[in-house]
Amino acid sequence: MDSKKMRREIEKRLARDGWTFHFDSKKDTLRIEDERTKKGVTVSLPGIIAKWEEKKDEAIQEVVYYIEQALQTMHEEQTLSGKEKDIYPVIRSTSFPTETSEGIPLIYDEHTAETRIYYALDLGNTYRLIDKKLVEQENWDVHRIKEIARFNVRSLEVPVKEDTVAGNIFYFVNTNDGYDASRILNEPFLEKFSKNIKGTMALAVPHQDVLVIADIRNETGYDVLAQLTMSFFASGRVPITALSFLYEDGELEPIFILGKRRGK
Incomplete structure (x- = not known):
């Protein structure tokens, strides 16, 4: 499959x-757009192909x-009021x-050198990123939105699966x-989790649907991570x-890992 x-x-x-x-051969992406609203979704084809290698037709489905869910939702009027949860x-x-795509600023915060925090309104099967227009039309305070979002994410369950490789322990939230x-x-959660780490604590968020927590106890652990x-x-x-982060005293620091050598 190519x-x-x-x-x-x-x-x-x-x-x-x-x-x-609209296919972008340079970026290897496909954009699906509603020609009436000019709103659409852009997907990365290499990522889908990688999933297809494992899950075949299920990945395409x-x-x-x-x-489909994202494009259908774009036709609906959204509101923040009454949807704080x-x-x-x-x-x-x-x-x-x-x-x-219409040039409306999204609400976001800087997070690390590699990541940003955006804010979303959950719609069930998908979600809409919150932009300045949505905030202003309902006269909401941006700071309030961010506080609510942080509170809600702390309320989510954090089920963890564990795996051990070469003496290092890896935990997955998926x-x-x-x-x-x-x-x-x-x-x-991270602070509490860190108390059980015997080696060096590292984190990774390679994609939206996984959080990796690593207890690195030897050099091989960095390579595996x-x-x-x-x-x-x-x-x-x-x-x-694709970068990982060292976690220490509540701070995240990106690390570059090359073979058995690592550097900040």
Whole structure:
């Protein structure tokens, strides 16, 4: 399966009157757009292909469903009032746009050198990133939105799966609720978790639907962390960063891992 075949398969399954497709060969992305509203969704084809290698047709079904839900939701009028429990932070890379395709500024905060925090209104099967227009039309305070989002992410359950590789322990949060990476903002959870770490604590958010916590106890652990983070980054529907972070005293510091040598 290559990008051209994947592109054709997605276009075939999403063929609708009024929906157009734009393929960017340089970025290897496919944008599906409603020609009436000019709003749309852009997906990275390499990430979908990587998932297809593992899950075959299920991977295509997942992305098609995601696109359908997102485009249908764009037709609906959204409101923040009465939906305080549905506001969450979402982590994105620093290359992610800071405004909508219509030029409306998105609400966001800087997080690390590799990541930003955006804010979203959960709509059930998808969510809408909160922009300045939505905030102003309801006369909401941006600071209030951010406080609500941080509170809500701390209220989410954090189920953890554990795996041991070469004497190092890796923990994975993967609920697929859209906010797995966002749990890196749950500071009380991270602080409590750090007390059980015997070696060096490292974190990774390679894509939206996973948070990796590593208890690095030897040099091999850094190599394993780098490999699995890159693998997740390549296969994620919404990639964030292939870099990992050292966690110390509540601070995150990006680390570059090359073979058995590491550097900040």
